[in-house]
Amino acid sequence: MTSSTESPTPPLSTPRALARLYPFAKPVLPRLALGAASALAASLLALSIPLVLEAVVQGPIASKDLGQLVWGGVAILVLGLLEALMVWARRFFVIAPSTKVEYDLRTGFFQRLQRLPVAFHDRWQSGQLLSRMMQDISMVRRWLAFGLVLLLVNAITIAVGAALLFRWHWALGATFLIVCAPLWIAGFRFEKTYGTLARQSQDQAGDLATSVEESVHGIRVLKAFGRGAHALHKFTRQAETLRETELSKARAVGWIWFWLVLLPDIAFALCLGVGIVLTQMQQLTIAELIAFFAMATVLRWPMESIGFLFSFLLDARTATDRIFEVFDEGNSIVDPENPVRLAEPRGALRFEGVHFRYQDAAQSERDLLNGIDLELQPGETMALVGLTGSGKTTLTTLPARLYDVTAGRVTLDGVDVRDLTLAELRTHVGMAFEDATLFSQTVRENVLLGREDLAPGSPEAEAVLREALQVAQAGFVDQLPLGADTVIGEEGMSLSGGQRQRLALARAVAARPAVLVLDDPLSALDVDTEALVEDALREVLHATTALIVAHRPSTVTLADRVALLEEGRITAVGTHSELLRTSAHYRHVISSLEDEQARMREREVNL
Structure with a gap:
């Protein structure tokens, strides 16, 4: 720093x-x-x-x-x-x-x-x-x-x-x-x-x-x-x-x-x-x-x-x-001189020969992402699994251009994301992070952060808010002193970790993007709440392309297909059952996820 x-x-x-x-x-x-x-x-x-x-x-x-x-x-x-x-x-x-x-x-x-x-x-x-x-x-x-x-x-x-x-x-x-x-x-x-x-x-x-x-x-x-x-x-x-x-x-x-x-x-x-x-x-x-x-x-x-x-x-x-x-700081992530516009995005997301390394990485180190080729069809939900350090979170930052690829490209409906304006791109690509960040505003303002098109207090805004809260199983909002108009504390620290994650997930859902990128947004939820959220997400994701980083075996069940990330490369893509049958490394990853989930359940029982 x-x-x-x-x-x-x-x-x-x-x-x-x-x-x-x-x-x-x-x-x-x-x-x-x-x-x-x-x-x-x-x-x-x-x-x-x-x-x-x-x-x-x-x-x-x-x-x-x-x-x-x-x-x-x-x-x-x-x-x-x-x-x-x-x-x-x-x-x-x-x-x-x-x-x-x-x-x-x-x-x-x-x-x-x-x-x-x-x-x-x-x-x-x-x-x-x-x-x-x-x-x-x-x-x-x-x-x-x-x-x-x-x-x-x-x-x-x-x-x-x-x-x-x-x-x-x-x-x-x-x-x-x-x-x-x-x-x-x-x-x-x-x-x-x-x-x-x-x-x-x-x-x-x-x-x-x-x-x-x-x-x-x-x-x-x-x-x-x-x-x-x-x-x-x-x-x-x-x-x-x-x-x-x-x-x-x-x-x-x-x-x-x-x-x-x-x-x-x-x-x-x-x-x-x-x-x-x-x-x-x-x-x-x-x-x-x-x-x-x-x-x-x-x-x-x-x-x-x-x-x-x-x-x-x-x-x-x-x-x-x-x-x-x-x-004077340089900024490489800027709008293109001649931007392309997507009138009606379908949500086809593709990674083509993607390489990525951080600017301060030593030249002797390999690229963190080392030639990623992956394609998501419109409306498809794909889970991304891999051991710690394999590059899962880094991969999720590329579609919305939080970082730019070092080599290769990421496309949305066949258009390089660098050819879209940042404002348009981030309208089409929504994100929810494991570390949920909220602002010192009302619940309503936090959830509708990505919907500038909705007039505050309009019936449409209220409908979007309620739908997003329902999908995220955030019914606790109605128990807050002023409901959705309650001002939450700095960074949402007045809420529990699970409550913050559910509001962050509701914010991503409310944006209604063509592509939804979820970096393990359910990690702080208990097993029962997670199951309810996953059931509601299935209804939302049927028309949305979704890339989900999975840290629990249960999250994999949301996906139509699973991509296995190993040392910066996609080494296998298929359904959960196919990969269990054909990939030893996938079985090892799933086994480690199951062990972690078992330990979490044991802690919940002890509590």
Whole structure:
């Protein structure tokens, strides 16, 4: 799985990395520009106050003209009020656009996650994806609304203010700038150190989120095996690692702040000495010296904020890198350029010379599926049996293109499934998995998940729902507090394993696909319930092509024919009785299934 140690994308410079946000920010750039203009106006108004102050000191104060002094005070007050108004305007202009960018990024990110293949999700930790979706995108929004605008404005303010410092005397301006010049060296070193730490911190936060998610989802297992202390110890180690990284970040920020505070103070002291000398030499007036220090004081906040804004910039850059690592992921399972459409699918499913291996498999390993040839006629039910590791579950993922074949092809009614759009293909091919996944929605919404064509609450939708629940023997739904409108817990954990499997089976049946792929969907059912479900399925499957992975001998009885999978190859196809008579390996497989079923029945009796 992808974790904090991996960096799939090559490093870009900070400007180039952040420039990737442009397509998302482009629609709101006018508003962001207005916010930046308001912030710049506020800074220029602040810079104008020392100039007014100089005029006040030289004029009304020197001449003791109280009338003019009042007007000077009013002028400074007006400038201060206008500055405050511009600060408010900045927030007014940038808040809504930044949240729009956040919204677009988040929805685009989620859409990308939905489109990426299952192979991607096999490799990536869910906590890493969650931290990118929530924390990193929020970081980008805060940077656009605050960091970007202030960084640009403060840089311009420092440039303008530095130029104005030379207005009173070149020696004062030169002293101030020369003393502050080492800040650029400190900033360069800070970027190299903090950029690495920021990436480590955000990746470690993703790893920590994964640990929390796994522990919450697996809380029953941890409690059952008494491993809560072990999970806590693992979490504590990860949390301590993140804490140490955050402390390193804080030390780096503290170091840059040290220079940002120290050097301006040294510059103030030296400029004061130079100013006193120049005043004594009558090259500088008291009013000009006061105005100079007032201007330097105004510049102090922009200069000190550069460290914070620089670290903010690097955090945003790291967050952008992490977000676009997901956007940059390749996706081979996409719609064809010229898709074929099946008007009335018959359900003829065929595997032709199919090979498959996972992307991370070693070259020395054989293909997991090694030349599969298998044909299912329309309306036929075929059971797929084999020992553990023979490739049964992998084979069931290919018709719906959860994975694509490495070689060969899978066809539906003679059309390569890769020539159909994914939306159409997954309308024609329905699936039910052994590990039943349900969503935190109502029973009705879970069962009718694949029927977007039905209007919610319509009589047709209700009829489909009831039929699917009946086939799956899910009558327990009527005993729930709100019946089919009961909201089930996260991942259906408020239900038993058998109840979850029956609802997942009902969902597959309700979709009414031309081809139904069932990966041992009855494994959590007791023998009596399984028999009832199998009887109901016979009625449904008579007009549906079905491929059923069988882990119980009783499931084989549903099938018209049985395919025996052995080490990635179909070694025999026939009826149950034919294979019992002709295949020793089939008899071995069935015997092992019977032994397992006997053990399950014994456990049920003991319970």
